[in-house]
Amino acid sequence: MAAVSRNHRFGESSAPFRRKTMPLQLHWIYAFLIFTASRCFADGDHEMEEFLKREYSLSKPYQGVGSLSSSHWELMGDTMVTTEQVRLTPDMQSRQGAVWSRISCNLKDWEMQVHFKIHGQGKKNLNGDGLAIWYTKERMQKGPVFGNMDNFTGLGVFVDTYPNEEKQLERIFPFVLAMVGNGTISYDHERDGRPTELGGCNAMVRNLKHDTFLFIRYVRRRLTVMIDIDGQHEWRDCLDIPGVRLPQGYYFGASAITGDLSDNHDIISLKLYQLTVLRSEKEEEEEEEEITIPSVDNIELLRLGQNEEGMSGIAIFFTVLFSMLGCIFIIVIGMLVYSHWSESRRKRFY
Template identity: 35%
Template sequence: MAVGMDVVLAGCTLIFAVYSVTAELPRKKFEYKLSLKGPHLIQSDGSIPFWTHGGNAIASDQSIRVTPSLRSQKGWVWSKNTNPHEHWEVEATFRISGRGRVGADGLAIWYTTQQGMDGPVFGGKDQWNGLGVFFDSFDNDGQHNNPYVMVMLNDGTKQYDHNSDGQHQQLGGCLRDFRNKPFPVKAKIEYYKNALTLSIHNGMTNNKDDYEICVRAENVNLPRNGYFGVSAATGGLAGAVDDHDLVSFITHSLTVPVTGVCIIYTTFFGMVHLFLYKILDLL
């Protein structure tokens, strides 16, 4: 009889342990007004629901060509609505492709307090307030460290240093060859409890979960109610230009689990344990 009760108690403890681990994971909710994805990406008038695009960007039913592979092109696409959520995750899927051995200039993913339309930083505005994630194709500083993925924070006062490829300004980064891949490249940015995580899918497989962490940083304070955006630019060299195609931009809000449920479960299982041990004492 005592052995049977021990099994019951062990089972209850295991259930609670599993529940506790699961409860730590944030709840995700799809935010359609902050997302875009084909097919039928554009309306009959050429506009994109809840988004605006311009510069040299060309929208189609399936994707947005942020810049074509021509010299000195700039394009952008920005959300019309701000992001009111404290915790969030975005996944941008894109292709960067060109016929040259090297590309230029690159693509940027933004989260900023203002829509940074048309500027010198990969097609976006300089001295932004918020987050920039840069996929830098061209080796401006001659250090042979491109293509490179970089995360940079800005409070609206810093100018991006093109000559050094922003190396001394970055929060973090990683070497990743994101050009001319057989499958689209993906970037997943998670901002949860002031921790920023950038993960990259390198486009070498069709496995949607094949991500590697590029940057993770704690104690990051991003502004609330920012805009999401993607921009791109090509260089002035004829042999170093790329098509930059945005396939999708998917946004989820993240919600911290309610800890009150954990307290209820803790109290409940504690009372069950006590009750069962009292029964065992009487046997």
């Protein structure tokens, strides 16, 4: 199967352009620069190639979706399939739905591109709750975590549209975050998943007129999440975490949930690409160990770093304020002591 380039996937314009002549020397210089740049990019991606895997992908006209045993994707809950999207939930209260792949994925390195849409009648902060993209051991399980079970085993990438924590001081919603579960870790709804998140970014994705995309890449035990929500066909970094260990043989899925607040949560497409990466002998030896339980290397250090980097907003304001007050207090005390000492010294001379 032929490799598919990212520019081709986004369907960039191929409008005719006016050709300009170029001197022969500039041709050689231009060719050399292109060759050098291509080598640099190839080295950076370890000669990465991408192949669309249709058996793990979901796209229009959504053939192979349904309850038949021959279907590649299975629906659950309130999910409905139309000609334009797979609607996980309608803009109604207390609904949840999901779509799950029937085929377990045994790819070592992969990349998922999610074309999605979240929209509804609710105004800002009066909508909810969000959707999730899954790569987990379990499938077709209803639950409170964006329509999936709690204590899941595998990877969840969440587009959280409603803040449950009352004091949201430095986080803007909607917010994209990722979590790796080992079957015993619970998602903390009251704190919007903060205790277990690997990282994330804000993403204003509701009620947009242009397309919105989520990019999830897992290669060489590194998890990368990016978003394209500005209509510019440009990826923006969201999180990049090394040392993520995900077993092979898990299932892809997407789910969503509404509560007292609601939204339409639509999946337009899920496209999975197999990544072929050339590895050195040392890398092959390091990755020979079979992974049976999902985990993240140095997770405690990672979260400690996030806590230190995450101090912002009101926390930074009060830190700066109290630091300034402390400096002023020290200066005032110093001036009083110096004044008292000067007065005492002056009196000794009279």
